[in-house]
Amino acid sequence: MRAAHMSTPAYPITLDVRGRRVLVVGAGPVAERRVRALLASGARVDVIAPRATEGVRHLAEDDAVTWHQRAFDPADLTAPARAWLVHTATGRDEVDQHVCESAAAEAIWSVRAGDSTRSAAWMPAVGAGRGDADGIQVAVTGGGDPRRSTALRDAILIAMETGELPVARHRHPAQAPVEMSIGPRRDLDSAPSTEQSAGRVVLVGGGPGADDLITVRGRRLLTQADVVVTDRLGATGLLDQLPQRTKIIDVGKTPGHHPVPQWEINEILVREAKEGQLVVRLKGGDPFVLGRGGEEMLHCAAHGIPVDVVPGVTSAISVPAAAGIPVTQRGITASFVMASAHEGPEHVLAAARSAAPDATLVLLMGVSHLDETARGLMAAGRSPQTPVAIIESGWTERQRTTTTTLESAAADARAAGVRPPAVVVIGEVVGVREELLALEALPG
Structure with missing residues (x-):
């Protein structure tokens, strides 16, 4: 391997793995991230591991990868075809070393997760x-x-x-090449160091879905984190760009299925912080808008753990905006009410009673109880013809908007196959979207 690692500069190169056989030894979280990156680059991936993450198993079931459910054998490097590149990420030093040495004997490049000094190549x-x-x-x-x-x-x-x-392309190819210049120097020394950040928790709002809607501060802290405790919503695509050393704990919740209860999430934050780690709790939207961030903050504080908060763009306002719907509009309404319909329509109806008659209602987690919510609102006096918009997977490539009326909302949602995550907007402001459609001027 590289004996002069620290004194001899590396030779940088970009590899084209399209259609080439790449062997990945290990199928844990780190290996899964490398498998997905290789697939995105067009590689033919063979995975060697006795056990695998749920994600790798699903890839194998979909025939995206070939999973050999056993331990590594040096013969795997040449059969059924010669491997062009090997990644090893088993988490066991002796196994990873054996893989790298076997690859070197066959003159095959090897990449070892977590220890670039003992592999023939490494990942930038x-x-x-x-x-x-x-x-x-x-x-x-x-x-x-x-x-x-x-x-x-x-x-x-x-x-x-x-x-x-400045990296924008010139309008005409004949113009001079793109010229890049560094602007005012960033004061990188002012960023908190690992030592300064150790032993604390930061609640980071990841925004509504798009990776580039997280704040600059939130992204910087995500990069510095030793541990990231993440949900299934928000800027989860950024997790693939974190260093291999970053410990990622997925506590993601789906409707009706909470694999990690909130009390356990609270304990995870305290436990990891007490190990002297900088722990980032990455949440979709804003931590304090139906994100249970207040509970986590209080629990950490009760155990003497310092807590910081980085706000995020809440889906309650930004997802309607992505569909061309303002929650307030001059001449229509000057107020809006947001409520969770997760446990039934009671909170929504109470919020509606306390709001102005023309207020926009924004419902989060409202798909499963949409029928009861609509019937309750109509019984309370809302017109059956009140416009309704249901925006699924806002700010992602899967974003879809269904427009309907209050009396037809539940039936139309079922017919359209609406699925969470979705934001429901009830009110006359939905008509702004229809005006934009007529003008062919929807956002994005």
């Missing part, structure tokens, strides 16, 4: 530009320090996205 911190920077991929190596390389990669990506690095 990679990120893709968006907007004007679309098509630009940033890869940074940090001399074996993943925290350093990841922080620099994020700084470059943010600088591209904010315009500090």
Whole structure:
């Protein structure tokens, strides 16, 4: 392996793995992330592991990968076909070392998760530009320090996205090449160090769905985190860009299925922070808007754990906006009420009674009880013809909007196959979307 690792610079190269056989030894969370990255690059992936994460099992069931449910054998490198590249991420030093040595004997490149000094190749911190920077991929190596390389990669990506690095294409190919220049130097020394951040919890709002709707502060802390406790909503795509050393704990909840109860999530935060870790609790939307962030903050404080909060863009306002619906509009309504319909219509009806008659109602987690909610609102005096919009998976590629009326909402939702996560908007402001449709001027 690399005896002169610290003194000899690496030779950077980009690999085209399309259609090539890549062997991944291990099928835990780290290996799964590498498998997905390889698949996205077009590789033919064979996974060798006695056990696998649910995600890897699903990939195997869908024939996206071939999973050999057993321990690694050096013969795997050449049969059924010669591997072009090997990734090992078993979490066991002796196994990972055996894989790398076997690959070296066959003159096959190997990448070892967590220890680049003992593999023939290693992974840089990679990120893709968006907007004007679309098509630009940033890869940074940090001399074996993943925290350093990841922080620099994020700084470059943010600088591209904010315009500090001008990367827009010229209008005509004949014009001069794109010129890049670094803007005012960031005061990187002011960012909290690992030592300063250790032993605390940060509640970070990840926004409504799109990875680039998290705040700059939230993204920076996510990069610095030792542990990330995450839900299924929000900027979960950013998890794939975290250093391999980052411990990711998935406590995601789906409607009617809560694999990790809230009391246990509270205990996880305290336990990890007491280990001297910087723990980021990544939540969809805003931590304090139906996110149970207040409970987690109080629990940590009761155990002497410092807690910081980074607000997020709440889906209650931003998801309707993504569908072209303002929650307030001059001449229509000057107020809105947000409520959770997760446990039934009672909270919604109580909120509606306390609101102005023309107030917009925004319901989160309202799909499963939409029928009872609509009937209750009509019984309380809301017109059956009140416009309703149901926006599924806001700010993602799967976003879909169903418009209907209060009396038809439940039936139309069933007919359309509406599924959570979804935001329900009830009120005359839904008509603004129809005006935009007529003008062919919807957002996005």
